[in-house]
Amino acid sequence: MLNNFVMPDLYPAAPEIFLLLMSFVVLFADLFLGATQRRLAGRLTLLTLIGCAFITVYTDDGQSTLTFSNMFIDDLLADFLKLTTYVAVATMLVYGRQYLADRQLDKGEFYLLVLYATLGMMVMISAASLLTLYLGLELMSLSLYALVAIDRDSSRATEAAMKYFVLGALASGLLLYGMSMIYGATGNLEIGSIAQALLQDKADKTVLVFGLVFIVAGIAFKLGAVPFHMWIPDVYHGAPTVVTLFIGSAPKLAAYAMALRLLVYGLFSLAKEWQTMLLIMAVLSIGLGNLAAIAQSNLKRMLAYSAISHMGYMLLGLTAGVAGAEVDPFTVVNAYGSALYYTVAYVLMSLGSFGMILLLSRAGYEAEHLDDFKGLNQRSPWFAAIMLVFMLSMAGIPFFIGFFAKFAVLLAAVKAGHTVVAVVAVLFSLIGAFYYLRVVKLMYFDDPVDASPICAPVNMTFLLSLNGVAVAAFGLFPDAIMTMCTAVLLRSL
Amino acid sequence: MEFKNFLFYLFAAVTVVAALRVITARNPVHAVLFLVLAFFNMAGLWLLLQAEFLAIALVMVYVGAVMVLFLFVVMMLDISIERMRRGFWNNLPLGALVGLLLVGEMAVVLTGKYFSLEALPAHETPAGYSNTKELARILFTDYAYPFELASIILLVAIIAAVMLTLRRRKGTKGLPVAQQLNIKRSERVRIVNMPSVNQFPAGKEEGGDQA
Numbered sequence: 001m002l003n004n005f006v007m008p009d010l011y012p013a014a015p016e017i018f019l020l021l022m023s024f025v026v027l028f029a030d031l032f033l034g035a036t037q038r039r040l041a042g043r044l045t046l047l048t049l050i051g052c053a054f055i056t057v058y059t060d061d062g063q064s065t066l067t068f069s070n071m072f073i074d075d076l077l078a079d080f081l082k083l084t085t086y087v088a089v090a091t092m093l094v095y096g097r098q099y100l101a102d103r104q105l106d107k108g109e110f111y112l113l114v115l116y117a118t119l120g121m122m123v124m125i126s127a128a129s130l131l132t133l134y135l136g137l138e139l140m141s142l143s144l145y146a147l148v149a150i151d152r153d154s155s156r157a158t159e160a161a162m163k164y165f166v167l168g169a170l171a172s173g174l175l176l177y178g179m180s181m182i183y184g185a186t187g188n189l190e191i192g193s194i195a196q197a198l199l200q201d202k203a204d205k206t207v208l209v210f211g212l213v214f215i216v217a218g219i220a221f222k223l224g225a226v227p228f229h230m231w232i233p234d235v236y237h238g239a240p241t242v243v244t245l246f247i248g249s250a251p252k253l254a255a256y257a258m259a260l261r262l263l264v265y266g267l268f269s270l271a272k273e274w275q276t277m278l279l280i281m282a283v284l285s286i287g288l289g290n291l292a293a294i295a296q297s298n299l300k301r302m303l304a305y306s307a308i309s310h311m312g313y314m315l316l317g318l319t320a321g322v323a324g325a326e327v328d329p330f331t332v333v334n335a336y337g338s339a340l341y342y343t344v345a346y347v348l349m350s351l352g353s354f355g356m357i358l359l360l361s362r363a364g365y366e367a368e369h370l371d372d373f374k375g376l377n378q379r380s381p382w383f384a385a386i387m388l389v390f391m392l393s394m395a396g397i398p399f400f401i402g403f404f405a406k407f408a409v410l411l412a413a414v415k416a417g418h419t420v421v422a423v424v425a426v427l428f429s430l431i432g433a434f435y436y437l438r439v440v441k442l443m444y445f446d447d448p449v450d451a452s453p454i455c456a457p458v459n460m461t462f463l464l465s466l467n468g469v470a471v472a473a474f475g476l477f478p479d480a481i482m483t484m485c486t487a488v489l490l491r492s493l
Numbered sequence: 494m495e496f497k498n499f500l501f502y503l504f505a506a507v508t509v510v511a512a513l514r515v516i517t518a519r520n521p522v523h524a525v526l527f528l529v530l531a532f533f534n535m536a537g538l539w540l541l542l543q544a545e546f547l548a549i550a551l552v553m554v555y556v557g558a559v560m561v562l563f564l565f566v567v568m569m570l571d572i573s574i575e576r577m578r579r580g581f582w583n584n585l586p587l588g589a590l591v592g593l594l595l596v597g598e599m600a601v602v603l604t605g606k607y608f609s610l611e612a613l614p615a616h617e618t619p620a621g622y623s624n625t626k627e628l629a630r631i632l633f634t635d636y637a638y639p640f641e642l643a644s645i646i647l648l649v650a651i652i653a654a655v656m657l658t659l660r661r662r663k664g665t666k667g668l669p670v671a672q673q674l675n676i677k678r679s680e681r682v683r684i685v686n687m688p689s690v691n692q693f694p695a696g697k698e699e700g701g702d703q704a
Contacts, residue, residue: 005634020645027652068638109656116649123642135642142646146653152660184608207607 160238175218181211
């Protein structure tokens with residue numbers, strides 16, 4: 001009775017399998033050697049990520065391969081997103097090591113949960129079935145909930161974890177409900193087969209749109225778009241800054257992959273419906289994020305609201321795929337490419353700006369208030385310049401990566417005929433420039449509150465400098481990433 | 494066929510009554526026991542649908558493991574019934590609204606044209622069809638990947654639970670038994686080599702206070 005079953009090809013999933021096996025190595029190494037060699041788990045985790053990157057590059061053949069009974073897809077988009085994820089996670093580990101050590105949080109469990117969250121993201125990125133997408137999402141989210149609560153002595157972190165957990169479970173429920181509707185209408189869990197069923201017009205449209213609403217709500221929650229943004233400020237503020245840095249970077253890539261796999265790969269025939277929903281959420285996110293960020297005096301909270309607005313711009317790119325009646329492949333790829341470009345650019349800037357908070361923090365002290373950045377120029381002109389780059393880039397001021405990412409997204413929106421929305425987005429980005437420039441003003445024109453010298457490990461300062469230089473350099477050569485994004489999508493869609 | 498219908502109505506009626514008693518029972522232990530009864534009759538309904546594996550799993554996992562744990566928790570915790578019931582009448586309108594909404598939606602879905610029996614005809618199962626065997630077959634072949642993923646999620650749950658609960662609160666007093674047992678003689682007893690020379694000649698000891 002097993003005659004017609006073919007053993008799945010494990011080759012495309014080699015990075016995932018390697019990461020899982022290495023996570024067991026980390027688990028046991030930390031169990032038996034962790035007491036004497038405190039830095040072992042962190043080093044092994046970094047090695048794992050480097051190994052994953054090598055395997056991903058090595059097994060990449062530029063083709064779209066389906067395996068595990070069409071539940072796993074390995075295409076160029078998946079490889080690109082996975083490589084970016086490894087970079088983001090590894091950067092987070094390097095930035096956060098000193099911070100964790102200062103607070104006695106550098107336990108083996110931290111690294112294990114980071115590894116499993118990464119595995120969850122990889123599963124989401126490579127999901128070709130609603131079931132694996134959901135399981136990957138849960139794997140990532142569960143690890144993140146626990147990571148937020150890792151500092152058990154902080155009541156704020158516990159509260160944030162509780163909120164994140166309850167709201168996240170609710171969002172997962174919404175997403176699952178939507179998926180069950182899609183399954184009921186098409187009788188299929190595989191994303192490719194769902195798209196086929198929709199093209200042949202076999203499914204009932206009422207049920208599909210009903211399910212679509214819940215799926216879009218679930219995606220919006222994971223991205224943190226208005227009106228599903230409630231958790232973002234509290235979680236970003238309450239979590240230990242390393243975990244905030246983690247939540248604010250790599251999961252955005254996975255959420256982009258989730259949105260693309262579900263909406264574009266699966267439900268493209270319903271593009272008219274979901275584009276309208278995403279457009280409304282994009283405008284609301286850009287508006288609310290930029291306005292609410294002005295009122296914040298806590299930098300982590302300010303960056304949280306800024307994350308909401310950035311996700312709004314990203315959604316704007318996703319809405320620009322189908323213009324008018326006919327579907328033009330070039331427009332489609334350009335629009336989703338601009339959204340991918342925006343996500344990658346945002347991850348780079350987010351890593352850097354939270355990295356600066358980590359840099360200024362020390363044992364028993366969190367440099368998370370705007371006042372902590374006062375007079376940074378007098379304390380360290382180089383890091384003030386790096387922070388300047390991040391802030392200007394986030395504000396979308398020309399010749400940094402953030403400007404070109406915004407430009408690409410807005411261009412796609414105008415091409416799709418959403419001119420009014422694009423104008424509104426530009427206006428709100430002008431308002432948003434205020435709070436980024438306020439940080440610059442504090443750094444350069446105010447006197448420092450505490451003039452203690454900045455001390456951080458060399459590898460962190462080096463990587464942070466590299467991060468800043470990358471944000472500036474990709475701004476000088478804006479086409480580098482954009483060409484890569486569109487090329488990846490062109491060969492994957 | 495007649496007897497099957499009779500069984501269905503019997504199981505369904507007991508399930509509904511037991512479920513109602515779960516939320517109306519005054520004693521929480523009784524509520525848990527009624528929940529066990531409800532699960533047991535649900536398992537009977539599964540059996541009528543020829544889903545014998547799910548029926549057994551429901552009895553073994555929910556009745557056997559989860560509900561026993563529930564009973565333990567309910568018995569261990571000192572739950573004040575009066576305090577639990579205080580908000581009952583205030584919450585009733587909202588609860589009733591949600592309940593009615595659920596019933597209404599279910600009715601729309603089941604009686605409407607989308608998921609009715611006509612739209613989704615029942616499967617004809619061949620003779621000698623084993624539900625358990627079929628589940629096992631697809632679980633370990635086509636669905637092996639999600640099955641493994643689910644096991645990793647359980648592993649994460651274990652790690653997270655241990656990480657969040659296994660810790661020493663600041664200021665608690667307790668004996669670290671493992672450390673006590675692991676102690677070596679060299680850490681507790683210091684052997685000092687001293688020359689055995691009597692510094693005080695005999696007879697001088699008592700003489701001190703006499704002098």
